[in-house]
Amino acid sequence: MYPARQALLAGKALARWTGLGDVEARQMARLRRLVERTWREHAAHARWWAEHGLTPGTRLAARADLLALPVITKQHYQALPEAEAIARDYRGVPLLTDLTSGSTGAPTAIRRTYPEDFTMCAYRLGEHFRYGLSWFGLRVTLNSGVAESLDLPGAKRQNPWMKAGLLRRASVNHVKLGPEGVLRRLRELRPQAVGGHAEAIWRLALEVSEADLRGLRVHHLAMGAQTVTPEMRERVRRAFGCPAYNMYGASEFNLLASECPETGLLHLNEEGLIVEVVREGRAARDGEGGEVVATNLAAEAMPFIRYALNDWAVMGPERCPCGRGVRTLRSVQGRVAEFFHFSGGRKVHPFELINPLLRFVGWMKEYRMVQAERDRVEVWFDVMGEAPEDACGQVAAAVGEKAPAGVVVEAMQRAIPPVPERGKNKMFQALGAE
Ligand SMILES: [Zn+2]
Numbered sequence: 001m002y003p004a005r006q007a008l009l010a011g012k013a014l015a016r017w018t019g020l021g022d023v024e025a026r027q028m029a030r031l032r033r034l035v036e037r038t039w040r041e042h043a044a045h046a047r048w049w050a051e052h053g054l055t056p057g058t059r060l061a062a063r064a065d066l067l068a069l070p071v072i073t074k075q076h077y078q079a080l081p082e083a084e085a086i087a088r089d090y091r092g093v094p095l096l097t098d099l100t101s102g103s104t105g106a107p108t109a110i111r112r113t114y115p116e117d118f119t120m121c122a123y124r125l126g127e128h129f130r131y132g133l134s135w136f137g138l139r140v141t142l143n144s145g146v147a148e149s150l151d152l153p154g155a156k157r158q159n160p161w162m163k164a165g166l167l168r169r170a171s172v173n174h175v176k177l178g179p180e181g182v183l184r185r186l187r188e189l190r191p192q193a194v195g196g197h198a199e200a201i202w203r204l205a206l207e208v209s210e211a212d213l214r215g216l217r218v219h220h221l222a223m224g225a226q227t228v229t230p231e232m233r234e235r236v237r238r239a240f241g242c243p244a245y246n247m248y249g250a251s252e253f254n255l256l257a258s259e260c261p262e263t264g265l266l267h268l269n270e271e272g273l274i275v276e277v278v279r280e281g282r283a284a285r286d287g288e289g290g291e292v293v294a295t296n297l298a299a300e301a302m303p304f305i306r307y308a309l310n311d312w313a314v315m316g317p318e319r320c321p322c323g324r325g326v327r328t329l330r331s332v333q334g335r336v337a338e339f340f341h342f343s344g345g346r347k348v349h350p351f352e353l354i355n356p357l358l359r360f361v362g363w364m365k366e367y368r369m370v371q372a373e374r375d376r377v378e379v380w381f382d383v384m385g386e387a388p389e390d391a392c393g394q395v396a397a398a399v400g401e402k403a404p405a406g407v408v409v410e411a412m413q414r415a416i417p418p419v420p421e422r423g424k425n426k427m428f429q430a431l432g433a434e
Contacts, residue, residue: 030297041087090301120254127258136170137192142200144175174200179207193220193263214241222247265328277315284315341433350428356398363387370429376408
């Protein structure tokens, strides 16, 4: 190869890696190709666009032009027969199936090709490398085992690297095993990084001793950004004695954003996605909150173009001060539907109410928080060992301190019903918005 060409390629690779160069122009060129083929090959998507008054020639030159495209939701896909969810030219091609967590009631099947999945996984892996994962390090994902239990095609992922002892991954079903079982499994596996359901990591921090967790010598943790408060993360960091980075992901997109170790902002995945924070129909500015709408530039078989995730995020600076050259989020504040909505439009993240329970870790075995009425929350809990006589009173008082005025908190000591095999490990049951 000619040196000039080599230099050019090296420069391009460097630009991609550092995020310098025109990220937006690259994204928009890929988007135009994706939109063009989606018009041609995905009849349902073309119909949704046409109903919105769009035509195949819609101008897409800058990110701001995205606002012309309608926002697609999970309900759009749920209403389609399975075959119509897949682009015509990908029918008959082997596809992987992933399931969304089903926080809106029904889990949705997400289909993608192996190369598409590889690209998305590679980005996540790259972020783990930045956090210090080594080629030989094992990454363990704590999941609820839903996909495995349904025996979906392609749910068990194999790759040639793993056979060579590189880039090893394993998953642990935390719903089935419970905190003690997960601890035992982690001791056997000795992972370098642990990620997956934030609730599962949180439960470990709550219910397993600091000595046991630190003894695992985990290098770093990856926590789902949308269900973790800063206090929780601090607690998890202390318990494991290692950094816990926010990794904001979703089945439809894999990794959307990941925490900058220097600034604490979340770097958006500008390589494979276009992530927008939409506020009142426009792009949110630095410091403003809005709904997360994302486009997966790699997903052709089942396109996600301006797809609403039902998440709420606060936009960050256009460029991260660390020099990475990507746009950022300041925070992701949780699934919109997961908040406890109280009367008068007041909303509280469940974890804010759960935090006070930390002080009972010595005897509290398990708990569930249920919004029984609009302004009445029940805390069910089960005990182990020596629980104080007025356990109920203590629990109710602790949570009550954090609850908004007028909200009644009742504590009940009782057996906790097992978590359903399907769906998310639910520690809360909220009523949703009024
Ligand atoms: Zn940064």
